[in-house]
Amino acid sequence: MEQIIHLILKIAVTLIESGAEISRVEDSVSYMCRAYGAMATNTYATTAHVTVTVEMPDGALYTQTKRPKHISNNFDLLDRTNALVRRITAEAPSAEEIKTAIDALPKKKYPFYVIALAQGVISAAFCLFFGSRSATECLLAFLIGLALGFLGHLLDRMESNTLLKSFLLSFLASMLAFSVTRLGIISTPDYIIIGYIMNLIPGLGFTGAMRDLFVGDLFTGMLRILGALLLAASIAVGFVLTMVLFGGVA
Structure with a gap:
């Protein structure tokens, strides 16, 4: 038994x-x-x-x-x-x-290049959705999402901490967006940053937490909410640190 x-x-x-x-x-x-x-x-x-x-x-x-x-x-x-x-x-x-x-039981995952491509498309789509009307911004959002999708796969293979991974990807995405803005290629980094960060937002985690709370699993629900909040905080810290380093965009 x-x-x-x-x-x-x-x-x-x-x-x-x-x-x-x-x-x-x-x-x-x-x-x-x-x-x-x-x-x-x-x-x-x-x-x-x-x-x-x-x-x-x-x-x-x-x-x-x-x-x-x-x-x-x-x-x-x-x-x-x-x-x-x-x-x-x-x-x-x-x-x-x-x-x-x-x-x-199947334990296969999507190929890493498919996930990276999807992150690029999502970044460009949300860049457009949140107000960008520049083809250059959408293209840059796609390229940043694609590149960081490959980096995210590498971090997953290294079994890196989820919070550290989210912080690093948010920081690098913001850094790249601010850099191309300073070079004069685009006028503002906002849409690119928002577009990429949508890949990192723990929406499913928070939804799962609320589901557990509604069915009475309070402890598990609180654990999942705490995890989602910490993940969101790590994303925000990565973005804010970039703003501090660049002093904003003139």
Whole structure:
């Protein structure tokens, strides 16, 4: 049973790392444990850790803890993991079958150049959306977004801190925008900076936090709000530091 619980916890962590609601993760763990005859299951999950205690009919108690690492929003992986949860609940497969199914879950990501290209397009689109009417500004926003998209991929491979990554990318984007303004290529850096920073804004993180609060997961909701606020603060610090260094734009 310990091996089964270990695998169930791996599934729970995958759900959290894919962006699942915490309440659904706890329910999923309970359903899977019951499929193997558990009399009672106590699950406590947050974005920081998952703990489950299982009581079996013979009185045996099992407690295990596992920690999620990289929280994201991977809805394809989330959907397939939910399908695995339903299968385990209905069929109670062996530990070996569960392990094989977990290993088969898709963990692929978009190619880094596709993400970089998307960041360039998003930067240019928001540059235009927020009021720029200059083709030069939109082109520069695209190029900055593209270049920093590649840098962001490099930082991800180095497993850099998320706050440090956001600060560095915000700082470099602002630095490049101020530099081309000082060179006289464009009249103001505002639209380029705003356009690129939209790639960094933790909108999904804040939305997920509000979702958790509304369903009663107060602790997890507060953790996610704190994470989103710290991320937003790191973005702002990167921009403000550039303004201090350049003394604004004359």
